Amino acid sequence: MKANESIDETYLNIYELLYERYGPQYWWPADTPFEVVIGAILVHHTNWANVERSLEKLAPYLSDPETLARLPEETLAKLIRSSGFYRVKAKRIRAFLRWFQQYDYEFQRVKKVHQENIREELLQIYGIGQETADVILLYVFHIPVFIADRYARTIFQRIGIHVPRTYDGLRKQVENHFPKDANLLNEFHALLVTHGKTYCKKTPICDYCPLRTMCSRLV
DNA sequence: ATCCTGATTA
DNA sequence: TAATCCGGAT
Structure with a gap:
């Protein structure tokens, strides 16, 4: 239980250090x-x-959304070409739209029908995996979940935290040791992404890193 | 483990 | 020129 207590403080400490450095991120963009x-x-x-x-x-x-759903797949694909993987992504957007149509393109109706199992419902849509499902849960429905993306995994690992191998493993660990508050989880994910892009990238820039004091890489 | 893919960066 | 970028399906 001692290990859990220290993890408890660690995630909150990370949040506070990142917030002090970067300030509010106003996500999702x-x-x-x-x-x-x-x-x-x-x-x-x-x-x-x-x-x-x-x-x-x-x-x-x-x-x-209704007009977008009427666009032919290849027309849509051309519009999103700059994002790469444009053929798959066109299919994924259209798969979401087909699902969304069942609810008259209104998120309110989705919430009314599914209440507790929106996540399972989203995961059945082609192209919506765990991370994307959680992004929708948090930034569309304001349901308190931790988005256990690559940046979070890399940042925590480098600090020296023992990180579970699976997506859900990491998600649950953080959710069990961080306030179940949609606003805080919103900000936490945004801060981790910002930190991953500016300091804790592939080859990390450790000078002036806001997490220096707790990172096992530096000592 | 590999494929999907354009735009920017090292 | 190669690696990398807020993944997911097969």
């Missing part, structure tokens, strides 16, 4: 819940800058 979903699919293994270009081309459709 989107104007509407529907745009959150599109962005989350487009960003698969892709730089966000490439996603923004696609979102600009999709701008006329982002306020109207």
Whole structure:
């Protein structure tokens, strides 16, 4: 139990150090819940800058899922070309739209029908995996989940925390040792991504890292 | 374990 | 020129 207590403090400490350095992140970067979903699919293994270009081309459709659903797959694919994997991603967006249509393209109805098992429902959609499902849960439905993405895994591992191998393993560990608060989890994920992009990247830049004091790499 | 893919970076 | 980018399906 002693190990759990120390993990408990560690995740909160990380959050506080990151927040002190980077400040509020105002996530997810989107104007509407529907745009959150599109962005989350487009960003698969892709730089966000490439996603923004696609979102600009999709701008006329982002306020109207029904019209986007009527676009032929290859037309959609061309619009999102800059995001890479554009053929698969076009299929994934259309798969989501087919599912979304059942609820008249309204997230409110999704929540009413499913209440507790939105995650399972989302995971059945082609192209929506665990991370994307959690992004939707947190940033669309404001349900408190931890997004156990690559950045989080890398950052925690480098610090010296014993990180579970699976996605759900890490997700649950953090959820068990961090406040179950959608606003805090929103900010935590955003801060981890920002930190992963600026300091804790593939080859980390450890000078002036906000987590220096607790990182096992540095001592 | 491999494939999907364009744009930027090292 | 190769590696990398807020993954997921096969």
